[in-house]
Amino acid sequence: MSYISKTIKKGITLHTIKTEKYKTNLIAVFLTFPIIKEEATKNTLIALMLKRGSKLYKTREDITNKLAEMYGASLDSGIEKSGDNHILKFYLESINEDYLPKKEELFKESINLLFDVVFNPNIEDNKFNEEFLKQEKYSLEQIINSKIDNKTMYALNRCIETMYEGKPYGIYKYGYVEDLKNIDAYNLYEQYKKIISTCKIDIFVSGKNDDIESIITENKEIKKLNEREPYFIKNGEPSNKNAERYVEEKMDVKQGKIVLGIDVINNEKDLRYSAQVYNAILGGTANSKLFQNVREKASLAYTISSSYMKLKSNIFIRAGIEIDNYEKALNIIKEQMEEMKQSNFSDKDIENAKRAIITNIKNIKEEQDIEISYYYGQELSDIKTSIEEYIQNIENVTRQDILDVANSVSINTIYFLRN
Template sequence: MSEIFEEVGVLDQTFTQKTLKNGINIYVHSTPKFKTTTFCMFIHQNLARETATKTALIPFVLKRGSKSFPTSRKMNLFLEELYGTSMGGDILKRGEIQIMQFFMETVNHNYIDDKSILIKGLTAFKDMILDPLVEDGGFKEDYVNQEKEILKRNIESLYNDKFNYAIERCFQEMCKDEAFSIYKYGNVEDLELIDNKILYNYYKECLSHCPIDFFVLGDVDEEEITDLIEDIFSFERKEITQVKPDFVSKFIEKPNYVEEKQDVNQGKLTMGFRTNTKYSDKDYYSLMVYNGILGGGTHSKLFQNVREKASLAYYAFSRLEKNKGLMLISCGIEFDDKDRAIDIINQQLEDIRKGNITDYEFDSTIKSLVNSYKEAADSPSMIISLYLDSIINGTQRTTEDIIENLYKVSKADVINVAEKICLDTVFFLNKK
């Protein structure tokens, strides 16, 4: 069959990078493809018990008010006038790095009646991050107290989301003695230790010492926007602390089994593995293919065998935590089917180790991975997220590099990488 459609599109999102004197990295990518301009700022911090809860609280306190917009209502009134410019902050966790993420997205001025929308948006963005509402040497006390309460509820409400709860608990049990076990929003107990002054001083320290990356993506003039950001964000900083995802290599003799009982209707089976392969390793591509064959889509062994053949589950998949070198399997099953499901899953792992990989499984995996990388270029947030991953892991890979390397992976490579993968912890959410 001849291909009648042309394949158009650009693969590479080339960001122009500039490092300011204070160490802040600016990455700008100019493209007319999108109707918005996206700004993202990432403040990186090592994930540690002493700082995690404070770090988690900051974006939420900053959203509450700044010098020019002392309440979030005033800030929102302003943003809505700017054609619903969206602005906010949240926490990301990449391996053992905790990241404060701030974002702002405005409609490109070509589509609306306000040529200064970008400047106005950027001013509000800067205000939120750099000019918080301060009283008596601390953040506004009411805001901190209210946000502490909300963060507490937010941490506790993970329990309501059984799917993610089971995944988080599996990682927690697995990495008990490692920083990775810390939840991205920190700990409820540590909230007591935080007040408005402690938090403000901690934030000032972060601004002085933490690595900061600033992304701009949209139909912008690269030079002009870089100058603008340089003007706004050239504040004084001190020596920059190193952060890294902190990969550990670990081979497990006997896997840990943990069960928890709740009043639920479906059992959630999660299995955590050490891949002993890190993102910057050469054979990371083989690991990606391994994961794809095992549980990365409808073509995968887990979907085909746990769902389609045995009809045990509606969902069954595996995924990688690439920064920390972990792999996770998750499925939702009848409580009584647990042992059968584990047997089937183990059989799949064993089959890959033995090289029982069909051409269909192998080829479909490569194609599906290539497809998802190419698709990522159609979304501003995915473009930035992938680039951020490569910055964190110190490997500046282009999408083209990744695709080229994926095509080079052989079945033998997959079998080799499989040798290093070992089951660490099984977590089962059972009924009472």
């Protein structure tokens, strides 16, 4: 396995992960730019419209038929928020040429198709196709409205929105229904031209072909792209000073969902590695304090966990509980946070937490999309860390470091979804 990152034009980076481990090649294009409330809906719509047709493959059917012929290659797109950036992600996975029933240049075809979709949209008379746009606006409206359908995710999103109200990270990544009416086929194309000529572009290829770089640099869509000073946000805005704000919302649910949004703030020390260990001990694994006390001892929950978001330095504790047990569950959660502060965790707990985190780090190299996400994360970060250094940084975390985290955490928001 080897990883090479190379600037092919200013602002456009090719990341090649050469590996023989998989039966497939995975190609990804990520477009990165700052998230802005007024533009979020438009940018999501662009991702949807690009999949509706390109210059060579005019309609969605042309694209999907081509994919099916390529032995069920799959084209996926995703809209993500990473820190204060908005990212449009496009993936094409196709099987490696070694496993085809007959010889074909499947890798090259995959590159050509994906780049045509992202960089060569179906534009006529300076606008996107009106009929497709009407359908995609309808589709996006459904996507935005479906926010309430998954209650667990909904509760988390609402907690984040409360913590970052009025700030970039509080923007819903799919945008807002009320913004749809002002979008037309012309201004959407204007927006496309703007982001495609200014955004940071990262192209990832994980697979075993020898000619990856030449196929990509020779591609005519890549040749057409301009150099750019890529504009994206490295360190975004912090959360609002909420000081344990309680937000309750009612829906017709049988189970209550509690989410605690926690800030980890320390201006003197870099806590990103120690916070991961703190989080793992508190609620990151089956050995954690929350899992053991809320679930195994008190039988209050089936799901209880905490997760650490590095880019925003937040921890989110989440549990699904009987609505009447809200106080009981909250008390145990707060007790366990206090235990952390009092240094009431064993050396074995620290060791276990590190093992769990290091396993996850080692897994990065075992799945194509996870490996791509890791190298992308490196791109957005000031400090480049190899996987070996990352592991070492976790190993180096001491009890004192964890206590520093415990003394730097404060509950920002408690969100409760109930009936």
